[in-house]
Amino acid sequence: MATLLSIVFLTLVLSTHHAVGGRGRISRAGNMREELRNIALRRSPQEMLCSRYEGGVEKYCPKKESSPGSASSVNPSLIDFLATGLDNCPITNWNCPDDTIKTLTNVDSWEDCGRACDTYYGCKWWTFTYENKLPRCYLKSSCKDGRIQVGFTSGPKGCPPNLRSRSPAVRGICQSCGSCSCCLGACIFGACIPACIGNARSKSSVQEACLFEANTLSMGDCSGSCPVGGEASCQTCLAATGSKKCQQTKSFGCFTCVLAVGKALYDCIGQFEKPLDILNCIKGAIPDCASCACELACKVFPAICPLC
Numbered sequence: 001m002a003t004l005l006s007i008v009f010l011t012l013v014l015s016t017h018h019a020v021g022g023r024g025r026i027s028r029a030g031n032m033r034e035e036l037r038n039i040a041l042r043r044s045p046q047e048m049l050c051s052r053y054e055g056g057v058e059k060y061c062p063k064k065e066s067s068p069g070s071a072s073s074v075n076p077s078l079i080d081f082l083a084t085g086l087d088n089c090p091i092t093n094w095n096c097p098d099d100t101i102k103t104l105t106n107v108d109s110w111e112d113c114g115r116a117c118d119t120y121y122g123c124k125w126w127t128f129t130y131e132n133k134l135p136r137c138y139l140k141s142s143c144k145d146g147r148i149q150v151g152f153t154s155g156p157k158g159c160p161p162n163l164r165s166r167s168p169a170v171r172g173i174c175q176s177c178g179s180c181s182c183c184l185g186a187c188i189f190g191a192c193i194p195a196c197i198g199n200a201r202s203k204s205s206v207q208e209a210c211l212f213e214a215n216t217l218s219m220g221d222c223s224g225s226c227p228v229g230g231e232a233s234c235q236t237c238l239a240a241t242g243s244k245k246c247q248q249t250k251s252f253g254c255f256t257c258v259l260a261v262g263k264a265l266y267d268c269i270g271q272f273e274k275p276l277d278i279l280n281c282i283k284g285a286i287p288d289c290a291s292c293a294c295e296l297a298c299k300v301f302p303a304i305c306p307l308c
Helices: 001-015 028-040 046-055 076-083 109-118 206-219 232-241 253-267 275-284 285-298 304-308
Strands: 091-093 101-106 125-131 133-140 147-158 175-177 179-189 191-196
Touching: 001 253, 028 076, 091 125, 091 179, 109 125, 109 133, 175 275, 179 206, 206 232, 206 285, 232 253, 253 285, 275 285, 275 304, 285 304
Parallel strands: 175 179
Antiparallel strands: 091 147, 101 133, 125 133, 125 147, 179 191
16 A cells, blocks of 8 residues: 555656656646546556556556456656655565575564665665564665565565664755654654654754754744843743754754744734845844844745745
């Protein structure tokens, strides 16, 4: 199911950005209706991809027709994108049948299979399954012939993420961890270490997540120190109360103005229409935040961005 949903998502993205057989771009609403129809008809993922493009993007189509009930292969460029580009870890009901360089029988979970790949020379992919009710972990040099097959779980090297792999957190993107929607750091046994920003969206950048944190602290623990915006006392409180990782972001000096700029932006949009007039209104309302007003307002009201 996870693989199917990922491929459906990919078709939506591709349909938005590519012309289709000279017939122009397909609307987003049309995409959704078509995908729901595909699911209702139980069409296979490769049928959904290739029937839409009719050969226009051959690299996403299977190499050959698959007979009913057999495993279905998809071009490796697609599966590499699904695994790494979408942080799809692991890929369920997916088998990498060839290029096995090591078979392990003492591995009891897909997670441990992935960790074994991390430390084995030449391993770039792995597949975990049960054969005769016994676990089997296959370390692979590639997954170029990967295919949909129920009962198999696969992933690239680095899945599951470890503390030194290019996990979302290492790339500057917060990940969900247990009950935490946005973890800035490592997810260890469902606990976010060292900092969780619970009100930020999963997969937010660290920069955006820290803005959420600054806004929350300005309304909560630091409300007494941040009455207007831009105060030195507010900066001191945010530094003492907020996460250390947020203090390393380039916009930390403007975090004292997050709440104040947000309020001023709301008021000024109600008074003016032109972006320049709105920006000047914000600066006039909170002079101590004038130098940060454009940068922060731009994140909420993009029409202001060209003025920064």
